[in-house]
Amino acid sequence: MSNVESNLEDIQKVAKINAGKNLKYSILTMGCQLNENDSEKLSGMIEKMQYTKTEDLSKADLIVFNTCCVRENAEDKLFGKLGEVKKYKEEKGTIIAIGGCMMQEKHIVEKLKESYPFFDIVFGTHTLHQFPSNLYSILTNNKRIEDILDIDGEIIEGLPIKRDDTVKASVTIMNGCNNFCSYCIVPYVRGRERSRLPKDILLEVNKLAEEGYKEITLLGQNVNSYLRVEKENNVSFEEYEGVNSFATLLRAINKIDGIERIRFVSPHPKDFTQDVIEAIRDCDKVCKLIHLPLQSGSTNMLKLMNRKYSKEQYLDLVKKMKNEIPNVTFSTDIIVGFAGETQEDFEDTLEVVKEVKFEQVYMFIYSRRVGTPGDRMENQVPDEVKHERFEKLKQLVEKQIEERNKQYVGTIQKVLVEGKSKNNDQMLTGRTDSNKVVVLEGPENLIGKIEDLKIVSEHMWYLKGQLK
């Protein structure tokens, strides 16, 4: 039996046990967009097993934690929440399942067993599809389960999925990472790079288009090396509609009727080949905001981080893209305080930020991760220095964003209206091509449409727009 068939069979078995019981579940998603996409698959399976969603943990019969381990604060968050749900386990026997990246770290699972032994299931990143079978075991013999694989799991197609949004959808195109940046835990918890087949991706996007989705975000730890490892290792794969690389994938998705916007995260600057730049330029649906993780603006730090590009190469790439792609803009990720970072290195980062003028900068304080080369390096930067540098970078970024926002006022922007504003349900909210949030007044039937809006005012984290 294939993995997906046994998954569907286990779902049926649990659904039979749960039928008519009016059971509820909560899911806490603690990580990146890939983690969110995994949560959508977990929710898809769980809802087919007769649970309905609740945000109120005290009402849930099943609580699932989908964890992240990229930075230490994700750990603190999990342990805090586990302390909170312990009472529900004791009072009403709530099933507690903990999955995701953090569960691939042995020392964390040990800590859970020692300090939070009341959990029912732990599962890792390679065994998502076995969740129904694990839940069935818990419901029938109530013995704690650890379902974690150290080897790279195969990509399972055809799992149920319950998407959080009706306008925008994420599609994972590859799993894992081979880059081993020295600060990063991801290659150890998500395994080696493996790409989904072109046909599976295109069928999924076609289905999303039929369901009315307008914006697709292609996800992977290193999207622009899609199918590269397969080609390097002579693994044969079937081309579909001419797709055999990231550039050809963008071109094929660009042809799908109904899809109006395509985004992708995250590419690696070292893999930004000419064919990808040309595909972005040529494909009208590919948004011209490129997320291009910098991490540091210092060539010394980039070397220590094992990023495989220098400050100059990064700036040259930005320049080349600005020359070749009309209206291109950039967002980025930056880590401050990585081991060995001097004041001079940090100033290099500030310099690149000043030069590129990013639309958005996701800023992180370096967090030591057990098992990574960065954690073993000497010259760790003291916490107070990290915080000082972080504040300095934040001030620069906020000043730049403010200036940039002012340039939007008076312009006409194409905004994909995504839904009602979370803070004020009299207003609608959407995004520009450059991913700026725009709030507007207008009828609900605009949701899912791209409208020309005049930007009338700017605020730090959003712009205000008016229908023309």
Ligand code: 5AD
């Ligand atoms: N500490 C801080 N930030 C990190 N990131 C990855 N690992 C770490 C770490 N150990 C950041 C990088 C990456 C983003 C997703 O998270 O900037 O691009």
Ligand code: SF4
């Ligand atoms: Fe981590 Fe680098 Fe891989 Fe991104 S490319 S997941 S930062 S190792």
